[in-house]
Amino acid sequence: MILIDQHAAHERIAFARLRAAHGRREIRRQRLLFPLPVEVDEIAAALASDDRLLEPFGFEVSVAGRTLQVRAVPEMLKDADPKPLLRDVLGQLADGGVGASALERVDHVLATMACHSVVRAGDTLGREQVQALLTQLDGVDLRSHCPHGRPVLLRMPLAEIERRFGRT
Numbered sequence: 001m002i003l004i005d006q007h008a009a010h011e012r013i014a015f016a017r018l019r020a021a022h023g024r025r026e027i028r029r030q031r032l033l034f035p036l037p038v039e040v041d042e043i044a045a046a047l048a049s050d051d052r053l054l055e056p057f058g059f060e061v062s063v064a065g066r067t068l069q070v071r072a073v074p075e076m077l078k079d080a081d082p083k084p085l086l087r088d089v090l091g092q093l094a095d096g097g098v099g100a101s102a103l104e105r106v107d108h109v110l111a112t113m114a115c116h117s118v119v120r121a122g123d124t125l126g127r128e129q130v131q132a133l134l135t136q137l138d139g140v141d142l143r144s145h146c147p148h149g150r151p152v153l154l155r156m157p158l159a160e161i162e163r164r165f166g167r168t
Helices: 004-021 042-048 049-058 082-095 102-115 127-136 156-166
Strands: 002-004 029-039 060-063 067-072 151-156
Touching: 004 102, 004 127, 029 060, 029 082, 042 060, 042 067, 042 082, 042 127, 049 060, 049 082, 049 102, 067 082, 082 102
Parallel strands: none
Antiparallel strands: 002 151, 029 067, 060 067
16 A cells, blocks of 8 residues: 655656756746735845846846735645745745755755645545646656655555554
């Protein structure tokens, strides 16, 4: 039997897509109809004022003091709430990962973005959503974990199931 963590699986798929798009410098944007104000701390505002920092991740913002005006978000994350998403991304960029390489820092940001874009553990998925998720899993390395280190799937041999039910 194979058990799949739907959040970890979906997160792994989203991370792989974001990483590939970022590597090609092709993270598409979804422009917002109206700018969305987001209050942040001074460090986050200073980071956001450097267009070169957020644009490669698909964000378009302008800064006025400690208020960001979000004008575009990554297309893959158009359904995510932009406020906590942007705050978390800026938090990752501010933290920087002491001793981490540039690639590791980018991966941390992409992992944060992937986490915000996917189904949550416990969400009910319809049959079509489950089938789509399983089909998309075919395109990623299943030996790996989600970007936060959790396994995507667990294999439980029949012998283990029998042992747990006291059949052996």
